[in-house]
Amino acid sequence: MTRGDDRRISIVDVAAAAGVSRQTVSNVINGRDSYYSEATFERVAAAMRSLGYRPNRAAQTMRSRRTMQVGYHIFGEQLDSMQGFTLHFLQALVKAAADVDNQVLVFTHHRDDPLGVFKDLVARRTVDAVILSESRVDDERARFLADSGMPFACFGRLAPDLPQQWVDVDNVAGMQPLVDLLVAEGHQRFAYLGVDGDQYWKAERLEGFTAGLARHGLRVPKASVYRGTDDGIRRRARRLLTGKNPPTAIVTGSDSVGAVVVNVAHSLGLKVGSDVAVTGFDGGAVGLLAEPTLTCARIPVERISRELVARCLRQVETGPNNEPGLIVPTEVVRGGSA
Secondary structure, eight states, X not given: OBOTTSOBOOHHHHHHHHTSOHHHHHHHHTTOGGXXXXXXXXXXXXXXXXXXXXXXXXXXXXXXTOOOEEEEEOOGGGGSXXXXXHHHHHHHHHHHHHHTTOEEEEXXXXXXXXXXXXXXXXHHTOSSEEEEOSOOTTOHHHHHHXXXXXXXXXXXXXXXTXXXXXXXXXXXXXXXXXXXXXXXXTOOOEEEEEEOOOOHHHHXXXXXXXXXXXXXXXXXXXXXXXXXXXXHHHHHXXXXXXXXXXXXXXXXXXXXXXXXXXXXXXXXXXXBTTTBEXXXXXXXXXXXXXXXXXXXXXXXXXXXXXXXXXXXXXXXXXXXXXXXXXXXXXXXXXXXXX
């Protein structure tokens, strides 16, 4: 895009429009977020969008020998209908990268060789860095990338002997305000439903639920806690809601599970929000599409995505560093389901 005098929009124009220095704009473009505040980032990003400014990708690539691409590894099961949070996170990640003139290359792996695609990326230098999610604490992908010297960042905590290039939420703390809200509304009979799996955050969300009840002197019957498959969750929700003393509130480990419970309740002729309260944990599109919309603990994917991209770019620019992991808080978002 150009001005009326046919002069190309430059970094100086962006700086003037945002009311910051040229160096600050350069810092934003290159992901050096330790040099500016979040408010400054938003001003610069808004100025770039308003002016239609795009840094010269070809020139940047030639000067720096960078691809201006960040890889994002995805497991096939993350695209399952019960994993709606993946799309929510990916949308935020693509925007965060675009705001600093980078692109996201989404890739998966061969079932018989999970690390093969990573070896190829490192050998070919197809991307400048890699972002991981759905991680395990001792994640083989993170170990391979660290050993290979490939910059990376992870949505989820990593083992202490790995680079602490991770961003995460406090799942225990995030669950407890939901319980407080439900107890304050008079609920005494609770149930918990979640997807099965050994990922730490699944256990932590259940831990936060039980700890939240304990703070109010409440306990949940063992039969009212279930973590299983999609079909198992539907069956257990139906059994709970048609039992002799059905729960008045069902807390779930994700918005996807919460939406399933809402559908089951509707099929039984129950009014969600009055006959039974339902809560989720994510804050993505799945919960917003439920009717009524889900009350949930919202994960701030926009902030997390910006931090992951910035961590990658700092490593690309200056090499490995000793940054600590970062915990960001969730927030309770009220919908009509509770």
